[in-house]
Amino acid sequence: xxxYNAIKAIPDTRIIQKVLENxxxxxxxxxxxxxKTVKKENKYISASLWxxxxxxxxxxxxxxxxxxxxxxxxxxxxxxxxxxxxxxFSRFLFSYFHKEVPYDxxxxxxxxxxxxxxxxxxxxxxxxxxxxxxxxxxxKIEVVAINDGSTDxxxxxxxxxxxxxxxxxxxVKVINWEVNRGKRHGMAEGVKxxxxxxxxxxxxxxxxxxxxVKHLVKYFSNTTVGAVSGHTDVYNxxxxxxxxxxxxxxxxxFKIYKSAESVFGSVTCCPGCCSAYRRSYxxxxxxxxxxxxxxxxxxxxxxxxxxxxxxxxDYDAVYSHEALAYTVVPDNFKVYVRQQFRWKKSxxxxxxxxSQFMWKRHTLAAASFYIYIFLAVISPIxxxxxxxxxxxxxxxxxxxxxIGLFLMLLLHGIYYRAKVxxxxxxxxVVSFWFYTVILMWQLPWAAVNLRDSRWGTR
Amino acid sequence: xxxxxxxxxxxxxxxxxxxxxxxxxxxxFSNKQAHYGYSPITDIVTWMSSNAFYxxxxxxxxQQLDSSNLQASVFTSNNLSGSSEHTxxxxxxxxLVYHTVENGAETLNLERGAFEDQLFALKKAGWETxxxxxxxxxxxxxxxxxxxxxxxxxxxxxKNSHHPVTPLLRALDFTGVTYILPLHSIDSESHxxxxxxxxxxxxxxxxxxIGSHGMDVHEYMPSDSPDVFKAPLVNYLWLEEEGRRxxxxxxxxxxxxxxxxxxxxxxxxxxxxxxxFAFPFGEYxxxxxxNPDAVSGAVTVAEMIFETSFYQWRKGREFSFNxxxxxxxxxxxxRIEPQPEWSGEELVQVLESGLPKxxxxxxxxxxxxxxxxxxxxxTFTEDVLELSAEEKGxxxxxxxxxxxxxxxxxxxxxxxxxxxxxxxxxxxxxxxENLAMCNFSKxxxxxxQTLLGTQRVIEGVRNNGPYIPEGxxxxxxxxxxxxxxxxxxxxxxxxxxxxxxxxxxxxxxxKTWHPDLGSASVAVESFxxxxx
Numbered sequence: 001x002x003x004y005n006a007i008k009a010i011p012d013t014r015i016i017q018k019v020l021e022n023x024x025x026x027x028x029x030x031x032x033x034x035x036k037t038v039k040k041e042n043k044y045i046s047a048s049l050w051x052x053x054x055x056x057x058x059x060x061x062x063x064x065x066x067x068x069x070x071x072x073x074x075x076x077x078x079x080x081x082x083x084x085x086x087x088x089f090s091r092f093l094f095s096y097f098h099k100e101v102p103y104d105x106x107x108x109x110x111x112x113x114x115x116x117x118x119x120x121x122x123x124x125x126x127x128x129x130x131x132x133x134x135x136x137x138x139x140k141i142e143v144v145a146i147n148d149g150s151t152d153x154x155x156x157x158x159x160x161x162x163x164x165x166x167x168x169x170x171x172v173k174v175i176n177w178e179v180n181r182g183k184r185h186g187m188a189e190g191v192k193x194x195x196x197x198x199x200x201x202x203x204x205x206x207x208x209x210x211x212x213v214k215h216l217v218k219y220f221s222n223t224t225v226g227a228v229s230g231h232t233d234v235y236n237x238x239x240x241x242x243x244x245x246x247x248x249x250x251x252x253x254f255k256i257y258k259s260a261e262s263v264f265g266s267v268t269c270c271p272g273c274c275s276a277y278r279r280s281y282x283x284x285x286x287x288x289x290x291x292x293x294x295x296x297x298x299x300x301x302x303x304x305x306x307x308x309x310x311x312x313x314d315y316d317a318v319y320s321h322e323a324l325a326y327t328v329v330p331d332n333f334k335v336y337v338r339q340q341f342r343w344k345k346s347x348x349x350x351x352x353x354x355s356q357f358m359w360k361r362h363t364l365a366a367a368s369f370y371i372y373i374f375l376a377v378i379s380p381i382x383x384x385x386x387x388x389x390x391x392x393x394x395x396x397x398x399x400x401x402x403i404g405l406f407l408m409l410l411l412h413g414i415y416y417r418a419k420v421x422x423x424x425x426x427x428x429v430v431s432f433w434f435y436t437v438i439l440m441w442q443l444p445w446a447a448v449n450l451r452d453s454r455w456g457t458r
Numbered sequence: 459x460x461x462x463x464x465x466x467x468x469x470x471x472x473x474x475x476x477x478x479x480x481x482x483x484x485x486x487f488s489n490k491q492a493h494y495g496y497s498p499i500t501d502i503v504t505w506m507s508s509n510a511f512y513x514x515x516x517x518x519x520x521q522q523l524d525s526s527n528l529q530a531s532v533f534t535s536n537n538l539s540g541s542s543e544h545t546x547x548x549x550x551x552x553x554l555v556y557h558t559v560e561n562g563a564e565t566l567n568l569e570r571g572a573f574e575d576q577l578f579a580l581k582k583a584g585w586e587t588x589x590x591x592x593x594x595x596x597x598x599x600x601x602x603x604x605x606x607x608x609x610x611x612x613x614x615x616x617k618n619s620h621h622p623v624t625p626l627l628r629a630l631d632f633t634g635v636t637y638i639l640p641l642h643s644i645d646s647e648s649h650x651x652x653x654x655x656x657x658x659x660x661x662x663x664x665x666x667x668i669g670s671h672g673m674d675v676h677e678y679m680p681s682d683s684p685d686v687f688k689a690p691l692v693n694y695l696w697l698e699e700e701g702r703r704x705x706x707x708x709x710x711x712x713x714x715x716x717x718x719x720x721x722x723x724x725x726x727x728x729x730x731x732x733x734x735f736a737f738p739f740g741e742y743x744x745x746x747x748x749n750p751d752a753v754s755g756a757v758t759v760a761e762m763i764f765e766t767s768f769y770q771w772r773k774g775r776e777f778s779f780n781x782x783x784x785x786x787x788x789x790x791x792x793r794i795e796p797q798p799e800w801s802g803e804e805l806v807q808v809l810e811s812g813l814p815k816x817x818x819x820x821x822x823x824x825x826x827x828x829x830x831x832x833x834x835x836x837t838f839t840e841d842v843l844e845l846s847a848e849e850k851g852x853x854x855x856x857x858x859x860x861x862x863x864x865x866x867x868x869x870x871x872x873x874x875x876x877x878x879x880x881x882x883x884x885x886x887x888x889x890x891e892n893l894a895m896c897n898f899s900k901x902x903x904x905x906x907q908t909l910l911g912t913q914r915v916i917e918g919v920r921n922n923g924p925y926i927p928e929g930x931x932x933x934x935x936x937x938x939x940x941x942x943x944x945x946x947x948x949x950x951x952x953x954x955x956x957x958x959x960x961x962x963x964x965x966x967x968x969k970t971w972h973p974d975l976g977s978a979s980v981a982v983e984s985f986x987x988x989x990x
Contacts, residue, residue, distance in 0.1 A: 054475060061483045066490070066499050069647075093472065099463035224460070265460040318461055362460075399500050 042421065049418035056411045060085060063404050080382055081404075084375050088408060090368065092415070095259035098321075103214050107221045108140060110196030111213060112279070116146040116186025117204035121153040123328060124204050125161040128172075131202075132165030136213040142171035144190040149180030154204075171195075183272070184303040188290050191282055199282060201304070202325070203273040207235060209324035216276040216323040226281040226315025227308055229258060229267050230274035230323035239331045244424060245431035246329045246336070251420065252412045258319040264365035265316030268354060272304035274325035277311065285310040294349050295451050302346020309354050312361070340439055344446035380440050409433050495653025497617060505621040508570075512622075516574070516629035523582050547602050549814040549863050550779035551593060553609040553768060555736070555793040558618040568798045570622050577626055579802025580608070585809060587632040590667045590734055594766055597782050597791075608809065610634045611768065611793060613671060613736055615643050615652045620660060627665045636660065637671040637736040640723040654727055661728060669734035670764070673720040675713070676738045682751070691716070692743040692752040710755055717763045733765040740770025742790065761789040768793050774832050776889035777862045778812035783963060815860040817867055821985040828859035832890050834970070834978075845970055846876075846979035853971035853978040857887045861965025866938045866990040869966050873898075874930040876979040879972045885935040885942065886957065886964030894961050895969065896935045896944035896952075900924045903944055903951045909958055917954035925951055930983065935966075938990050 064085055071078030113131050117124050124145075131143050145162065147155040155176055162172040173193055177186075191199055198217055202208060212230060219228045231254050234247035261267045270277075289310055292299045299306060308317055330336040351373060358369045386401035413429035494502045557566040559573045568576070585606045588596070593609045595601035610627075612619040615638035627634055642651035652660075660666040678687035680696040682703060691713055694703045704712065717735065724732045743754040760767040771778055771792035780791045794812075796805050811828030821827060825838045834854015837844045845854040867885075875881040880899035887893040891911040897904050897918075903925045904918025919925070926933075926946055934945040939962075943953040966987055972978035 054479065058479055058482050061479055062486055063499075065483055065487045094462075096472065097462045097464055097468060099461045101461075263460075263462045316460060396498075396500065399503075 045422075046418060049414060053411065053414045053418060056407055056414060057089070060404065060407050060411070063400065063407070067400060077382060077385070080375070080378055083371060084379075085408070087368070087371055087375060088411075091256045091260040093260075094263045094364075095256050098259050098263050098319075101218055101320075103218050104221060107218065108137060109198050109217055109220060110140040111136070111142075111198045111200055111217060111276070112190070112194035112196040113141070113143045113200050113202055114146075114187060114190030114194065115143070115202050115204055116148050116183050116190065117150065117154050117158070118148040118180060118183075119150045119152050119154055120204040121150070121157050123207075124154055125157045126207055127202060127204055128158065128161045129165060130208050130210075132168040133210055134208070134213045135210045138168050139170070140196070141169050141213075142173075142194070142196055143169055144173045144175065144193045146175045146186040146189050147177060148183070148186045149177050182300055184290060184299070184306075187272075187303060187307075188286055191279065191286055194279055197279055198276050199279050200274070200276045201272050203327060205235075206232065206273040206325050206327040208274060209326075212274065212323045212325055214323075215320045216274075219318050219320060220276070220278055222316075224265065224316045225318055226278050226311040227267070227270045227317040228276045228323070229254075229262075229270035229317065229319045230276070230325050231255070231319070231321045232271060232273045232325045232327050234329050235326035236328050236331060241427055241431050242333065242336060243329055243331050244428045245435060248413065248416050248425065248428045248432050249435075250329075251416050254319065255321065255419070256412070256415070259321065260368070261365065262317075262319035264362040265318055266312060266358070266361050266365035266369070267317040267319050268308060268312070268350070268369070269305040270308045270311075270317055273327040274323065275304065275308075277307070278315075281311060281315055282307075297451065299349070301342050302350055305346050305350045306353075309350050312354075313357050337438075337442075341442055341446055341449075344439075344442045345450055348443070348447055348450060376443055380444055383437070383440060405436075406433060409436060491653075492655045492659045494621075495617070495656045496647040496649065498649055501617070501649070509621065509625050512570070512574075513625040513629065516626050519574075519578060520581075520629045523578070544816045546605050548596070548605050548607050550777075550781040550812075550860075551588070551596060551603070551607055551609060552779045552809055552812055553593075553611060553791060553793040555611045555613055555740075555768070555770065555795050556619065556623075557613050558616050559622040561616070561618040566795070566798070567618075568796075572798060572800075573623070574626060575802035576796055576800065576805045577630055577632065577802075579806045580809070581630045581632075582802075583806045583810070585806070587634070589633050590635045590669070590766070594733065597766070597780065599782055605813070606809075611669075611736065612636045614676070615639055615657070615668075615671065616650055617652050617656070620652055620656065620666075624660070624663065624665060633665050633667070635667045635669055635734065637669045637734075638724060639671050639676055640673055640720050640727075644723060644727050657728060661730065668724060668728060668730065668732065669736060669766075670717065670720040670724055670732055671736050672738050673716045673723065675716055688751070689739050689741055689749060691738055691756050692741050692749065694753065706753075706755070709753070710759060713756055714759050714763070717760060721763055734768070735760050735764040735766070736768045736793075737770075740768075740793070740795070742767070742769040746772070757790055765789065766791060770795050774830050774890075777965070778808070778830070778859055779814065779862070781814075781862045783863060812859045814863055815858070817864060817987055817989040819861070819987045821858070821987075823982065823985065829856050830859050831856050832967075841983075843968075843982040843985070844979065845968055845982070847970070847972065847976050849976045851978075852973060852975060853969065855884070855890070855967065855969040857884055857890075857893075857967030858965055861987070862888065863963055864965055864987065865963045867966075868937075868988050868990055869933075869935045870984075870986045870988070871933050871968070871982055872930060872984040873933050873968075874981040874983065875926075875970060876981075877970075877972045877974075877977055879978065880926055880970075881933065881980040882969035882971070883933055883935045883944075884965075884967030884969055885937050886961040887967050888961065888964045892961065893964060893967070894937075894942055894957055896933070896942070898926050898931075898933050898944065898946060900926055903946070905942055905944060905952060905954045907958055907961060909960065916956060917952050919952045936990065 064082065067081065070081060115127060128143065128145060131141065145158050147158055158174045162174050166172055175189060187201060198220060200216060216228050216230055219225050232250060234243060234250050236243050237247040258267055289307055292306060311317055330339055359366045386398045391398055409432055410429060413425060413432060417425045490502065556568065558564055559568050560570045561567040585608055586604065587610045588603060588607045590609065592601060592603065596603050610632060612634055615636050619636060638657065639651065642648050643657060644654045657668065661668065672691060675691040679690045680686065681688040681693040682696060684696055694709050697704055721732045741749060741752060743752050743756045745752050767790050769790065769792060771794050776792065778794055794808060807826045811826055823838060823841050823843045829836060832855040834851060835846050835848055836854065836856055845856055847853045869883055869885060871883060873881050878900040882895045882897045884893055884895045892909060894907040897906060901923040902918060902920050904915050906913055906915050932947050936943040936945065940957045941953065941955045942957045943950050945951060968982060970978040970980040
């Protein structure tokens with residue numbers, strides 16, 4: 001049964017999981033064979049993938065060596081090129097050295113799940129249901145679910161599932177708001193009603209893994225830690241190319257970028273889909289967070305990033321790569337672009353705020369932070385220049401720039417494939433390239449439209 | 459670092475990987491520098507991929523060369539087989555000069571396919587390259603070479619004279635000489651010219667030698683006046699600060715320093731002896747249509763610094779090959795410039811028609827045989843050669859390429875001049891300024907010789923005419939040592955025993971002249987040269 005559960009929990013063998021759900025498997029012979037074949041594929045392919053990974057780094061370094069004299073001929077863009085390469089390599093390097101924190105069975109704080117929801121009747125039940133199936137002492141768990149002015153059957157679903165899990169989780173509160181107040185208020189309400197030590201925010205369309213709680217809370221044994229981000233994967237990965245591409249982006253964003261930030265305890269955004277906060281550090285800042293205003297208007301988006309920002313002024317925010325959760329991502333281009341636009345605006349706002357105190361943190365964390373701002377702002381300009389202006393003036397195709405860009409993104413793609421195993425990833429890499437170019441442009445567009453709060457989070 | 463674990467194993471892995479990566483990049487980079495210098499990456503990738511493809515193609519094609527099927531449909535020299543004169547050894551060597559291959563819209567640039575066709579055609583016809591050293595030894599008289607040997611040269615030292623070229627040289631086992639501009643190729647990061655690192659690689663490959671193309675004389679500069687630009691090696695320059703043209707002494711000093719500097723720069727950097735020089739623009743100080751003010755002096759200066767100097771042959775006026783017995787011009791050699799539009803066969807035909815011909819020689823009167831035109835109009839119809847004046851011209855003059863080395867012979871030609879001024883047979887023709895001739899007109903048969911451009915009658919008869927009949931007649935020139943005779947229909951009309959010593963060897967030709975514009979014309983029905 002243990003193997004059965006283990007296989008069930010591994011997202012790669014999703015198909016195997018579906019098969020297992022439908023037939024009665026006798027734990028023993030069949031499971032062993034499945035495990036063996038999965039392992040065999042990995043050994044040789046894994047080795048060649050890592051070889052390919054270093055091969056791509058070699059190619060990137062070689063291109064940098066070839067174009068090095070750009071630093072002398074055009075200082076600004078030459079430096080940009082070196083900087084962005086070093087920055088991305090540094091992300092891989094830092095995340096490689098992230099400390100493994102083992103689960104400590106003697107440290108088991110009490111936790112409160114906070115789930116604000118609006119119009120999520122499809123997913124909310126499963127989300128909450130999973131709270132009752134976690135590998136954690138049930139008596140240490142409580143749940144606060146907030147129905148934030150839903151116009152569908154969310155409230156009904158909440159009540160049903162609450163009844164379902166009450167046998168295991170004693171304290172399940174369902175709060176009903178007739179009128180929508182916004183996610184931020186929902187989260188705040190959850191914190192208000194929470195009585196336990198650690199607050200875990202879960203999105204209404206996110207599903208946590210059974211061991212998620214264990215791996216989230218273990219970091220709080222260190223008193224400097226105020227927030228922990230879990231690792232979120234894409235639940236509806238197989239729907240279409242867009243979701244597959246997002247699965248790649250999510251994986252990279254967490255495993256490389258968040259992990260690199262976490263090395264210095266400076267994770268700048270513990271995402272609302274799965275993050276834990278220490279309640280005692282939260283309560284003093286709740287009012288400030290709720291009252292946050294920007295450019296004369298109320299803040300209706302970027303609640304999670306904003307909250308993390310309040311915490312990391314004084315405490316550490318880290319990333320736990322074993323705390324797994326799955327979230328539903330947009331499978332529609334328009335919805336996706338709108339979501340990314342929203343995220344870009346919250347990034348701009350919160351980065352402006354964080355830049356006021358980030359310099360106080362660890363030098364490398366601060367340097368990474370400010371360099372990233374520079375890179376994000378300059379990238380569209382560099383792209384324009386390399387792909388349009390320079391070719392127009394000098395009659396040359398922007399081959400080197402595009403190859404460099406492609407190789408850099410390929411590096412991420414190979415890492416993804418090497419880590420997660422067999423998946424249709426080749427097209428995702430192409431798609432990843434495509435969206436990187438598109439989304440590069442959202443940042444300046446978002447900066448221009450910063451005041452537009454039409455597309456807030458519910 | 460609060461949440462980092464610097465484990466020893468991980469540090470080892472990252473460290474080793476970093477060192478390995480650094481080494482790999484370093485070696486790849488130096489390799490790239492050695493092979494491609496500072497070329498832009500797009501060019502490098504293009505060359506690498508196209509060379510990979512074309513090298514294979516060339517080797518495959520080279521395997522298929524059928525060496526037994528030497529001459530195709532073009533004219534081949536040594537027409538009278540079985541001639542005891544034919545030794546199979548070279549008497550003269552042609553030199554070919556190219557500039558760039560695959561270099562877009564530049565003049566004198568060849569498409570890769572055209573270049574491939576030209577060199578493959580040469581190989582197929584039996585032509586093989588020689589090194590510069592062998593060329594020089596041959597010209598000194600120290601070495602014999604097979605008949606169809608040639609020297610392959612490239613001017614300017616552009617990247618496009620190497621990267622698309624060398625794979626073909628390898629496939630055909632040809633060698634080349636590249637004429638470098640030290641200013642552009644040493645301590646320079648040009649994207650157009652070869653870098654010194656690439657030249658090192660070329661020299662190491664064994665397929666290349668280098669020569670000098672001058673230091674700073676490859677760009678037109680103000681001469682005569684600030685607005686008129688000319689070739690600096692063969693023209694006096696305008697001195698800006700002094701507001702005047704340079705004197706001859708200043709000119710000679712300048713070009714002496716320039717050529718010497720270029721040789722020293724190349725020898726120092728590449729550690730090879732540089733003994734040859736290619737005149738920029740192919741000009742060595744002879745007034746031409748494009749440069750009527752060219753001054754002499756460059757040849758003398760070059761002679762003192764280099765054993766061998768090259769200029770470009772202008773079709774006509776002199777033989778296309780370089781004869782080792784051309785003692786007077788022992789330092790100056792001419793090069794044929796294959797035109798981009800020539801097919802392989804056309805190039806082979808040019809060389810075959812210039813190949814030294816053996817006696818006896820019965821001209822087939824073909825247009826690809828090697829009749830070179832000094833001036834006038836030359837046409838061939840049905841085994842008849844016709845030489846006539848242009849509309850506003852006074853005549854025409856042609857000579858037979860490949861006949862430079864002939865010594866004592868009798869030319870028998872059946873001629874049909876259109877005017878009573880008749881026709882001239884040229885003999886001991888060395889170039890259009892050094893030759894002898896028999897002039898046949900109705901009232902006057904005389905022997906002339908032209909020495910260094912000065913023409914003089916040395917013997918003639920006038921009183922017992924008419925010397926030539928109406929219509930067709932047989933004309934002959936007989937040369938034996940310093941004796942030259944002219945005969946009509948078998949009868950010797952005039953003889954001189956005092957042909958200038960310098961005209962001891964030379965080829966044959968035909969000339970026609972009439973003071974009335976556009977009227978001179980002669981039809982040649984037969985032309986035979988036999989050894990005496």
